[in-house]
Amino acid sequence: MTFRNTPSWKVIYLIRNPRDILVSGYFFWIISKFVKRPESLEQYFEWFTQGHVAFGSWFDHTRGWMSLRGQENVLIVSYEELKQDTRSVVQKICRFLGKKLEPEELNSLLKHSSFQVMKENKMSNYTLLRGWLIEDKNGSLMRKGISGDWKNHFTVAQAEVFDRIFREKMAGLPPELFPWE
Template sequence: MSDGYVWFEGIPFPSMGYKPEVLREARESFALKDEDVLILTYPKSGTNWLIEIVCLVYSKGDPKWIQSVPIWDRSPWVEAEYGYNSLKDKEGPRLITSHLPIQLIPKSLFNSKAKVIYLIRNPRDVLMSGYFFFGMYPCFHQVCKYPLFLPPQYAVPYGSWFDHTHGWMSMRGKENFLILSYEELKRDTRSILEMISQFLGKKLEPEELNSILKNSSFHVMKENNMSNFSLLCGQFLDEKNGILLRKGITGDWKNHFTVAQAEAFDRIFQEKMADLPRELFPWE
C-alpha cells in the first residue's frame, strides 16, 4: 500500500504480516473457547508486559517457558497472519493476544466465557511509545508523525485510541472482562499481579509471586531475547534494534509534549471521553 498500511473496514494495519482476508476470517470464523484467555490492548499500552506476566502466572513463576519460546508463539496475535494460523487449530486452552477494536474481534467472543484482560495506558504515553517504536519500523517511516494521532486523521496502526477505548469499555462490568491500566500495574505491580492470578483462577505461593515479579520486571524482560523483539531485528524491525522495551515508565509524554500540544490533547481527551467516568483512567 502506498501509505504503508493494509486497510480493513476503515482501520489501518501494518502492511507486513496482515491481510484483509485473514482479518475477515478471524472475525467471522475464529472460535474462541471458554478456557481461552484473551489479552487485549491498543498498541504500545504494555501488551508484552502483560503477556509475560500471564505466561508466568500459568507457569507458576517458572521462567523456563518465557526463556525458551518467543513471546509471539506463547500468545499469538489473532489478527496477524502468522498468529491466526498458529492459533486456529491449536488444542487446549490458548493464550491469545489482540490489538483489534471491538468491531473486528472474532464474533465468537461474545458467546464464550473466555477470560479477557483489557490493559489501557495514558494515551499520551501510548503516543510517545508509538512515535519512537513505529518510527523505527521501516514501513511506517512516512506516516509516523505524531500529530497524526490527533483528529481529523487517525492513520495510526489500529486506528483511533479514543474509538478503541470506547468500544472495549462497553464490556466493563462483565464477569469475564478485567480492565487494568499500565499506570496501576507500574504503581503496585504485586497487587495487580494478585488480581490477575485470581481472575485467571490460579493460586500462587508467595515465592511464585516473587519469581513472577522478578522475571516480568522491565530490566529482566529487556534482557530476555524471547520477549524483547530482538529476534525480529533485520526482519520487521530496523537493524539498529526496534526497541520494544524503551523506557517503561509513566508520564514520559511530559518530556516531549509542548504546552500547546498538552493543552490540545487535554481538550480532545475531554471532548472524546466525556461520556465515560474519569475514574476509569487512573493517570494525571
Template sequence: MSDGFMWFEGIPFPVVDYTPEHLRAVRESFVFKDEDVLTVSFPKSGTNWLIEMLCLIYSKGDPTWVQSVPIWERSPWLENTHGYNTLKDKDGPRLITSHLPIHLFPKSVFKSKTKVIYLIRNPRDILVSGYFFWIISNFVKKPESLEQYFEWFIQGNVAFGSWFDHTRGWMSMREKENFLIVSYEELKQDTRSTVQKICRFLGKKLEPEELNSLLKYSSFQVMKENKMSNYTLLRGWLLDGESGSLMRKGICGDWKNYFTVAQAEAFDKIFQEKMADLPQELFPWE
C-alpha cells in the same frame, strides 16, 4: 498499500502479515473457547509486559518458558496470519493477544466465557511510545517527526485506528464478569497487588516464592535483556538493524518530556470531548 498501511474497513493496519481477506476470516470464523485468556490493548499500552506476566502466572513463576519461546508464540496475535495459524491448531487453554477494535473482533468471543483482560494506558504516553517504536519499525508508515505523529494520532491515522474509538468500544464490556480492565499505571505503581488481582480474575493462585519469581522475570530490565521477549529476534526484518528493540523506557509520564504546552492543551480538549461520558475513574492517570 502505497501509503504505508493495509486498510480494512477504514482502519489502518501494518503491511506485513495482514490482509483484508484474513481479517474478514478472523471475524467470521475464529472460535474462542471458554478456557482461553485474551489480552486486548491499543498498541504501546504495555501489552508485552502483561503477556510476560500471564505466561509466568501459567508457569507458576518458572522462567523456562519465557526464556526459551518467543513471546509471539506463547501468546500469539490473533489478527496476523502467523498468529492465527498458530492459534487455530492449539489445544487446551490458549493465551491470545489482540489489538483489534471491538467491531472487527470475532463474534464467538461475545458468546464464550473467555477471560478478557483489557489493558489501558495514558494515551499521551502511548503516543510518545508509539512514535519512538514506529520510527524503528519496517511494517507501518514511519512518521517524520513527533509533531506529525501527534496529528496522525489525534486523527486516528495510526496502526489499529483511533485510541479513543478503541477504548470506548472495549469499555462497553466493562460490566461483564469475564472482563477485567487493568491499567499500565497500576501495574507500575503496585505490580504485586495488580498481579494478585489478575490471578483472582483467572482463578489462579501463586505461592509467595512463585510471585516473587514472576516479579523478577517480568521486570523491565530482565525483559529488556531477554531476546525471547524484546523482539530483537526480528531485527533486520520488522525492526531496524542494530537499534530495533521493543523496550525503551517503561515509565509513566514520559509524555511531559515531549509535548509542547499547546499540544498538551489540545490533547486535553480532545480527550474531554471524546471520553466525557465515561466514568473518569476508569482512567487512573494525571
C-alpha cells in the same frame, strides 16, 4: 461491542495513558520497517489524534472496551496501576482467572516480568528482529517502561490540544476509569 455472557472466555484489557502510548508509538514506528514512518513527532501526533495509526483510534478502541466494564468476564487494568503496585495487580488478575500462585511462583513471575529483565531478554525485547522488522541496529521495542514520559516530548500546545480531544472523545465516561494525571 457485544459478547455473549459465557464463562468460557475472559478478557483482560490493559489501558495506558494515551499520551504515553502516542510517544511510545512514535519511537517504535520511526525504527520500524513495515509501516509508513512519521517525519516528526508533530506528524505522528496528528496521525494519532485523528486515528490514522495502526489499529485505528485509541479513543474508539478504548471507549468500546470500557462499555464492557462491569461484566464478570472482563477485567480492566491500567499500566499505571500495574507499574505502581505490580504484586497487587498480579494477585487481582489471579483472582479474576480463578488461579492461585504460591509465594515462590508469584516472586518468580514478578522478577521475570519486570521491565528491566524483559528489556535484557532477547526473547522479549525484539532484538532478534533487528534488520528484519526493525531497521535501526540499536533500536529497541522496549525503550523506558515508565509512565509520564509524554511530558518530556509534548509541547504545551500539544498537551492542551490532546486534553481537549481526550475530553471530547471520552465524554460521559467516569474520570476514575483513567488513573493517570
